[in-house]
Amino acid sequence: MSLHTRTKRLTVPQLVAMKGQQKIVSLTAYTSWMARLMDPVVDFILVGDSTNMVGLGRSSTLDMSLEETIVFTRAVVSSTQLACVIADMPFGSYQESPQQAYRNCAQVMARTGCDAVKLEGGAVFAETVEFLVKRGIPVMAHVGLMPQYVNTMGGFKAQGMNEAGAMNLEADARAHIEAGAFSLLLEGVAEGVARRISDFSPVPTIGIGASPACDGQVLVTEDMLGLGGDHVPRFVKQYTDVGAQIREACEAFADEVRAGTFPELRHCYGIN
Numbered sequence: 001m002s003l004h005t006r007t008k009r010l011t012v013p014q015l016v017a018m019k020g021q022q023k024i025v026s027l028t029a030y031t032s033w034m035a036r037l038m039d040p041v042v043d044f045i046l047v048g049d050s051t052n053m054v055g056l057g058r059s060s061t062l063d064m065s066l067e068e069t070i071v072f073t074r075a076v077v078s079s080t081q082l083a084c085v086i087a088d089m090p091f092g093s094y095q096e097s098p099q100q101a102y103r104n105c106a107q108v109m110a111r112t113g114c115d116a117v118k119l120e121g122g123a124v125f126a127e128t129v130e131f132l133v134k135r136g137i138p139v140m141a142h143v144g145l146m147p148q149y150v151n152t153m154g155g156f157k158a159q160g161m162n163e164a165g166a167m168n169l170e171a172d173a174r175a176h177i178e179a180g181a182f183s184l185l186l187e188g189v190a191e192g193v194a195r196r197i198s199d200f201s202p203v204p205t206i207g208i209g210a211s212p213a214c215d216g217q218v219l220v221t222e223d224m225l226g227l228g229g230d231h232v233p234r235f236v237k238q239y240t241d242v243g244a245q246i247r248e249a250c251e252a253f254a255d256e257v258r259a260g261t262f263p264e265l266r267h268c269y270g271i272n
């Protein structure tokens with residue numbers, strides 16, 4: 001059993017204060033029931049744009065719309081009371097300019113009630129992060145493997161694997177810290193770099209495929225439940241196989257319908 005004891009929603013400053021005190025736990029969600037089930041367990045819920053692939057069946061995260069982000073984030077916020085909720089800003093909604101980023105992030109925060117946003121991008125986005133933070137929008141900066149830049153990165157490749165890559169990543173992290181990001185999400189990052197960044201960063205690092213050196217961990221929920229399909233990353237641990245259970249239940253129902261034995265009314269009306 002690993003339930004937390006809080007009675008109110010975790011705030012961004014409280015999340016930051018967890019660094020060095022306790023490991024931070026996060027999962028993704030975009031539907032009401034998934035969010036409710038994890039609310040008493042996790043510290044923050046990420047309404048990730050991975051939803052575009054695991055939830056909407058699209059082939060990348062690139063064609064998720066701002067409106068979809070708002071719909072899913074509202075569902076998660078209104079179904080939870082304890083976890084901090086962070087909305088992942090979709091591709092094209094913040095890259096153009098700090099002003100565009102502010103307009104869209106403010107809209108997401110105002111229309112969903114979420115606590116913060118996450119943006120993918122290296123040091124070049126530090127200016128945008130600073131612009132947002134100074135105007136009241138808490139930002140988690142996502143560096144390392146950034147799925148929104150799959151076309152410029154040439155695929156989903158782990159980052160920081162050589163000295164030059166490691167130095168670039170550290171520079172990205174430092175730029176975002178200086179800009180005021182409240183947390184760094186490190187995806188697909190070599191352990192040595194993740195450890196160095198976590199050591200110098202005053203704000204929590206959250207890893208996904210970035211080793212236990214990070215201050216916390218996030219997973220795409222579908223991946224760890226056996227609902228991730230064919231493209232589950234190698235670092236994911238599958239804790240259960242809900243996919244197999246759903247298939248079994250579907251088959252049991254189909255068998256009963258085809259045999260003419262469903263509905264079996266004795267159970268619901270209490271007749272023996």
Ligand code: KIV
Pocket residue numbers: 028046047048049050051088185187208218220
């Ligand atoms: O969209 C997402 O779920 C994410 C995680 C991979 C961290 O950004």
